[in-house]
Amino acid sequence: MGWPNTDDFWLIGRVGRHCLSCLTLRPNFRKRQGMMPRRTKIARLLADGNTGFDTTVMGWIRTFRNNQFIALNDGSTLHNLQVVVDFENADAELLRRLTTGAAIRATGAIVASQGKGQALEMKARDIEVFGECDPEAYPLQPKKHSLEFLRDIAHLRFRTNTFGAVFRVRHHVAWAIHDFFHRRGFVYLHSPVITGSDAEGAGEMFRVTTLDPINPPLTESGEVDFKKDFFGKATNLTVSGQLEAELGALALSEVYTFGPTFRAENSNTTRHLAEFWMIEPEVAFVDLEDNMNLAEDMLKHIIRHVLENCGDDIALLESRLVEEEKNKPQQERSAMTLREKLQFCLDNDFARVTYTEAIDILRISTPNKKKKFRFPIEEWGADLQSEHERYLVEKHFGRPVILYNYPAKIKAFYMRLNEDHETVAAMDILFPGIGEIVGGSQREERYDVLRQKMEAMHIPVEEMSWYLDTRRFGTVPHAGFGLGFERLILFVTGMTNIRDVIPFPRFPGYAAF
């Protein structure tokens, strides 16, 4: 029966002396036993490039050309395997069932391709249709669809080249993040998704309750009695794991969280979601500069990992952008391709400027003088609008920018007050096209200063006693930041709408699937 398939080699490598039993687990044997035949992933077949052996592949038909050529995709790679059907001897009924979208198993010999466009192909000897796909009802065609249309069929969009690439890259980014922190000895901390604290200070929250919405139990004064609720108090979905991460860092030294985050803001933009994923490292015994270094190193590590491991997918996403930009006027096209942009980020230090320096740059900038800004920069202390951030990143510096030492008045209570008593040790990292991708700070570790700020900003001190305890018992300088995972995916993939880089987006008025 010839050579064992490549998956059998893999199993030999994995299980050592069990290789003999593995060799018997070949397609025909397994089939006779009523077992699912073992398959080889298309990514491995194409990567190995070997020919002259039999194997089995499984996947979904992308196109069936000329009654003869199946382009088969199993999601392991962007590329399809060409499966050649001997149509002259094939059952007509089988050929009828080989339609775009159908799921099949194909068994046959891997040979060098006669045609151009692919090195390998499979001469199919046996084809089994797992699931037919009615071509009239199936919404995906072998053609370009709009991203908006695909968003409406998010359950099927994984089967397109673009979304296959996006979600493979998304996986690699997640992996690279864990890899980065693990190598540096960080502890992955799971902060709670349900929180009883309403002082996380990051916007509107989603309530979590099991109370009857029509007839909730009431207190004597007629308000909803949350003491009768599941947790005995009002609870919400988390808007940040930072406060809990700080507790972990003040014992484990270096921790990070990576989990879903929920914000009930009525945000309708290409860079906001109601449910998104956030990475929040928190580090003891460091200051703001260490924090900036950590963030920059992490972003570069991720970008390098993606360039090294997702070449095909990034190349596809890049050519997508090139096609898209052909419809734009010359001046709106990007100066760099996707890969050039990512490489540029690796090769150059991020610009680091204080808020005060940024205000000076903006004040004397051409758009400010010509009154092109909707919100002109007049004096120190104003919050920067996205038009200002875009000017700094895209026009003035032309690379990622870290802004730091913001006015205390426009930042959160937990950020450390600087010596000038006017600014806090906060930092935001701004990326071209996306804006704020990281927001962080050195934390206020001095008990008296923190308590004073909480009272001034009307944070319930009693309820937050557990947070203040860390400053009472062995407090240390520490710092951390939050990284918006989907915003990072936007940057790395070159996609422009955040709803297209998360499998099933949630935003105001929409929670399908």
Added chain:
RNA sequence: GCCUCAGUAGCUCAGCCGGUUAGAGCGGCGGACUGUUAAUCCGUAGGUCGUAGGUUCGAGUCCUACCUGAGGCGCCA
């Protein structure tokens, strides 16, 4: 939440200053061809022009409201 733009066949789109029977490509269906690369060729079906009003002799086209989508702004990651 505010502002701007859009909604025409299953998908992507054209439809001029309001004018007579609503157009293409892809996809579907029928056939031909058989080493194709979103195969090609021939034929064919498919539309209450987002919804409801209004203006007009006449509305896909103009006006109003609503619905849906996209982009920008705010909030932020």
